[in-house]
Amino acid sequence: xxxxxxxxxxxxxxxxxxxxxxxxxxxxxxxxxxxxxxxxxxxxxxxxxxxxxxxxxxxxxxxxxxxxxxxxxxxxxxxxxxxxxxxxxxxxxxxxxxxxxxxxxxxxxxxxxxxxxxxxxxxxxxxxxxxxxxxxxxxxxxxxxxxxxxxxxxxxxxxxxxxxxxxxxxxxxxxxxxxxxxxxxxxxxxxxxxxxxxxxxxxxxxxxxxxxxxxxxxxxxxxxxxxxxxxxxxxxxxxxxxxxxxxxxxxxxxxxxxxxxxxxxxxxx
Numbered sequence: 001x002x003x004x005x006x007x008x009x010x011x012x013x014x015x016x017x018x019x020x021x022x023x024x025x026x027x028x029x030x031x032x033x034x035x036x037x038x039x040x041x042x043x044x045x046x047x048x049x050x051x052x053x054x055x056x057x058x059x060x061x062x063x064x065x066x067x068x069x070x071x072x073x074x075x076x077x078x079x080x081x082x083x084x085x086x087x088x089x090x091x092x093x094x095x096x097x098x099x100x101x102x103x104x105x106x107x108x109x110x111x112x113x114x115x116x117x118x119x120x121x122x123x124x125x126x127x128x129x130x131x132x133x134x135x136x137x138x139x140x141x142x143x144x145x146x147x148x149x150x151x152x153x154x155x156x157x158x159x160x161x162x163x164x165x166x167x168x169x170x171x172x173x174x175x176x177x178x179x180x181x182x183x184x185x186x187x188x189x190x191x192x193x194x195x196x197x198x199x200x201x202x203x204x205x206x207x208x209x210x211x212x213x214x215x216x217x218x219x220x221x222x223x224x225x226x227x228x229x230x231x232x233x234x235x236x237x238x239x240x241x242x243x244x245x246x247x248x249x250x251x252x253x254x255x256x257x258x259x260x261x262x263x264x265x266x267x268x269x
Contacts (some may be wrong), residue, residue: 001102001159002031002077005109005148006069008048010034012145021153024162032152033073040068049114058115066110066121073108074129081106083131084151085122086144090133093151097134101151102158109151111144181230181238185218217246224250231260 005013013034016022024030038046049059074081082104091097101107110117125131136147156162188199202214220243223230231247236258239247244254252260 001029001104001156002033002081002106003109003152004033004035004073004081004107005111005152006035006037006066006073007111007143007145007148008037008113009143009145010036012143013148015149016152019153020162021156024156024159027161029159029161030156035069035073037065037069040065040072052115056115060115061112061117063118063121063124066117067124070108070110070121070125077106079106080129081108083107083125083129084109084148085117085131085133086111086136086147086151087116087133088135088138088140090135093134093136093147093154095154097132098151098154099158101132101155107155109144109148111148113143181234182216182219182223183227183230185215185222213242216243220246221250224252228262232262234259 005016007013016032016034017025021030021032025032037048041047047062048065049061052058052060070083082101084101084107086109110121122131122133134147134151136150141147188203192199192204200214202210205211220231224247231252239260244260247260248254251263253263255261
């Protein structure tokens with residue numbers, strides 16, 4: 001996979017040289033190219049922004065540097081890239097989106113600063129290529145570089161050969177089909193006793209069926225506490241009898257459509 005990132009702060013993307021992404025780059029599994037947008041400016045101040053039409057606070061990134069940068073990058077290789085625009089006004093970036101992007105051979109990220117990029121840039125390239133406007137959460141950052149780091153790591157770890165164990169991401173929280181899309185439960189390792197805290201006995205039992213059930217129950221407990229919305233929209237077909245019993249004990253009630261909703265008692269907890 002090839003990844004291009006256009007930014008006015010190339011140094012912000014240095015983390016792409018470390019950890020899993022850095023190793024994937026070193027092994028040739030990932031071709032990451034970071035470009036300084038100011039290379040495509042033509043005044044002595046390397047201006048990339050200007051005041052917004054219609055007034056208002058802040059500055060807007062100019063279309064000319066972005067257009068020249070994207071044209072140059074796109075012309076450097078055959079094929080059509082997917083242009084990823086990090087923006088708090090985009091669609092939520094989730095695990096399913098990461099899986100979709102991991103199947104693409106070429107991604108171009110356009111992290112903006114200030115009030116964003118002149119809309120004409122997105123419209124221009126949206127007519128010729130697939131453009132994804134994506135948000136990593138309901139908050140605003142100073143720029144799009146941090147979201148790029150988040151999305152690149154989420155995508156890169158799904159590529160064949162990046163993780164040491166190819167099955168490692170199968171049971172991730174939010175992985176498609178993993179534990180009915182529940183949050184992942186707690187995990188433990190050696191030593192068996194640390195500061196007076198031991199390991200749940202079931203994990204030491206060697207009984208794979210009981211261990212699997214315990215892990216699933218823990219996933220439901222964590223999801224009910226932190227992300228009850230995931231349980232509310234969980235496919236009833238993904239729930240077994242033990243799941244239904246546990247949810248009932250936690251104060252959830254089965255609805256006519258088979259899905260579970262929180263009772264007043266469950267909401268108080």
